[in-house]
Amino acid sequence: MDYIYVARRPFKSNGVFYEAGSIIKEPAEVKRLRGKLADRKIVRVTKDNYSAFASFMQDKRNVSIEEALKKALYPEVEVDVVSEVVPEVEIAPEVVPEVEVVPEKPKVAKRIRL
Numbered sequence: 001m002d003y004i005y006v007a008r009r010p011f012k013s014n015g016v017f018y019e020a021g022s023i024i025k026e027p028a029e030v031k032r033l034r035g036k037l038a039d040r041k042i043v044r045v046t047k048d049n050y051s052a053f054a055s056f057m058q059d060k061r062n063v064s065i066e067e068a069l070k071k072a073l074y075p076e077v078e079v080d081v082v083s084e085v086v087p088e089v090e091i092a093p094e095v096v097p098e099v100e101v102v103p104e105k106p107k108v109a110k111r112i113r114l
Helices: 031-037 049-060 068-075
Strands: 003-007 011-015 014-019 041-045
Touching: 003 068, 031 041, 041 049, 041 068, 049 068
Parallel strands: none
Antiparallel strands: 003 041, 011 014
């Protein structure tokens, strides 16, 4: 299959609740699919735009779905999940030069002549 349907916003159809970012495996079971596509509650994701859509969902909805999209769009290729190893880095304390504070002269209101 060259595309999959993904819920962009949460909705309920036929008693099933689809959360934002969930992959719709059987689009025929969703009532009024064309209307939900027009309302942008469901999005058709292809091999060309899956990375852009995954970054959009991460930014807007805080849902990471890139690995699930890769597995759904490329079933023949296994995706290796590599854990990021962050090296321990010591952060040097920030050196702030001392600044002499000079008190300001109090401001006096000007007299208004009538």
